[in-house]
Amino acid sequence: MHPSVPGCFRSILRSRYSGPTAWWSRRTGPGGIHVADDSRPLRFIPSRSAAELPPVIFRNIAVLGLDAVSLSLALAARRTWPAALVIGVDGPERLEEAVRLHAIDVGAPDLAILAGAELIVLACLPEERLGQLQRLCEYVEAEAVVTDLGGPKASLLECARTLERLSFVGSHPMVRPAPSGNRVASERFAGVPWFVTPDPADPRPGAVERLVSFVAALGARPELLYAEEYDRRLSGNRLTARDTEIGDD
Template sequence: MLNAEGPAAAPFASIGIVGLGLIGGSIALAVREVWPAVRVVGVDRAEVVAFAEDAQAIDAGGDQLGLLGDVDLIVLAAPVRQNLKLLPELPRIVRPDAVITDVGSTKRDIVQAAAALPPGTRFVAGHPIAGAAVGGFQNARADLFRQRPWLFTPTPSTDREVVLSLERFAAALGSTPGVMTLDQHDRVFAFVSHLPQLAVSALMAVAGSAVGADGLALSGRGLLDSTRLASSPADIWRDVAAVNADQIGPALDALIAVLQDLRTDLTQGTRLTEVFEQAARWRDELVRRTQL
């Protein structure tokens, strides 16, 4: 059971998930485990839907948004820019009282898009802070959200009862729900999520290109452990980088500045020592805060 205290009554009797990848698929599996009676509808390519049906993660599925016409909650779990294209199509399809959320790692653009929806549309942007280095339904897990934050970024006009329903939903799947402002969210995640992904991918590309397969075979655990994210799918991160470029750019600039400091200080080591000591302190804090 995901929730150690047992599941509360389901806040939604039916759920439609658009995008049955790692996050969307894990939501489907978690809902199935916590609330077996809740109807789950999946929208994705035919082969992905078939995979999810074989895993008994969904009750019905297909590649058309029209399948969402009678569900209580719609979760947009496609890549970020695809979600932006899909969102305006939903009001003509879903029930007026349906709740819509998303799971993307950038929030300002989709909230701006939601502001153009018909009055009364019940949308709340969301971001479960969970994932893995590899995507796809084949890597989805019912416990993916356990003890992980799940953030929502409501606006002043957002119906508080809708937010509370989504918080209950997220908590029942094992996560710890919370609320952030849009600007705070996109700046923080530019540093703690988007920058690490780009830095690790660049590191692995540079190292691999420089030494080749034979050279990589000689590396210690450090390179393997520190480059886990290099296996992440480019299509997901292309969207994230484009949508949050104004925040990721300064984060990259900050990293480049430190790397340039290290480059000019290689023979002296003064700045290198400062960076290593600062990094060790923040690493200790990271471990402490993420293992609470």
Template sequence: MAAKTIYIAGLGLIGGSLALGIKRGHPDYRVLGYNRSDKSREIALERGIVDEATSDFAAFAPLADVIILCVPIKQTMELIEVLAGLDLKQNVIITDAGSTKLDIVRMAEIHLSPEKVQFVGSHPMAGSHKSGAIAADVNLFENAYYIFTPTALSDSGTIAELKDILSGLHARFIEIDAEEHDRVTSQISHFPHILASSLMEQAAHYADDHEMTRHFAAGGFRDMTRIAESEPGMWTSILLTNRQSVLERISDFKDRLDQVAAYIEQGDELAIWDYFNFGRQARKDMEIHKRGGVDSFYELFVDVPDEEDVILHILELLRGTSLVNIRINEENREDITGILQISFKTAKDLDYAYNKISKETDYPVFTK
């Protein structure tokens, strides 16, 4: 396809990583960026993430063949209204990166003209414990699900064109109805965040009277509550734009808790065994990436590309250190990137590994 001008609104982790991936797949494309923060714009320009950047969203929109909205959900819907009043290129493609889709799609279908604009809802299911333009990573979406939700303003040709534009991301593209997307993600993404935060709230209050709760909480509890550290503003917007599906999941979960409580009250050993066995088998059937729940206070995270022998090379660098655990987070790379997570027994080994990998490779390395 002919060289295009891509306009990315929001130069944080997602927007910056999208820009890098587009440039990798189409080095001849012109990539423009919008961000209100001076610092993010400066970093994006210094790193070559974008060719030009502005703090005035309307300034670059008329120049674009493709506009990608990588801002919070509420701001995405506000920018759709702004775009409706601008003189855009004929048949410009507009898409977004929001974690909920139905409200955004409805907003686009109400305000954007089908004679002038093509709109596709999008949800790249990747993220990180890092944020901002400084964290942008060309490999962020590698092998991650990248979901498209068709609209009344799009057709198969629109999505095919987007797949070509985004080919440098090396993502796994999939199409799904916007309403079904929100139903599915309410179960496997949105409700789990509520559950993780509820567990942390419960444990924090319980620890007021039972101090050792703070010391014993590790392993399985750590893994179940990791996502409670997610950014509150983002998750507030997600819940409020998917409220019905989320409320249904909460109600359903309450019923399931009541049922297992009844089993315990009744001393129904067989029912309790069946309860745990069903959960175990269901997890196996879902083919969720298995990982050990090993306790460690010294953890290293390495962003690695999906290439042969990468992990072997890193492990060779760590000869002589005492590893507790190693795993990849996670198979579909939702919430955090496909990060190699390595746990050590001592702070000394952690420091050695951080310095060694940073020196011998160009992979981003982080501690937490």
């Protein structure tokens, strides 16, 4: 099923986080070039009119765990919404790689940097996701949408139902294989199915609509599948998508 994508979500969005735990952050230099605090030049963002840019859905996007797929997502988000802040959480080596690839704007090895996050992507190891989800409320200050990038949803849903301010909407992008010699690429989501797995018991349906809009703006095809049915298909190795080339990382 291909749900229609809602229009622009306009709301009062939180200011960017610039706390002391951030070991790297972005500032704007001459000519619109973003440079790091050590003055290393980063990517140039071409100027585009407001009419050419998709509406900002999440002002602050956080990615927990930086592998090839999540780095590709972060890079795609930065290119789609130049005004949004993309936050990375991982160890120093992964964060350094993310900075080198221009996939994040700010990063830190701990969750304190998530104070203003509006979308949180759990891309850490599968055995770490439940523990990370349980800890989020200690750091996230306002309502936020939490998603993942694949794997069983049941335990995450059960945990999320007990958390204030957080709406968990699972997902699973059927990413394209990485282009030759380039494991991180924003176009890995172009035209591919991206399963969005809502919780029918969640009283906040707006979270699903925002995530669907986010997925569609990245160029993927959102497909709604209730979390219980998703887990059933995943366990039976029956989670398939037609008309696309599926790859693994």
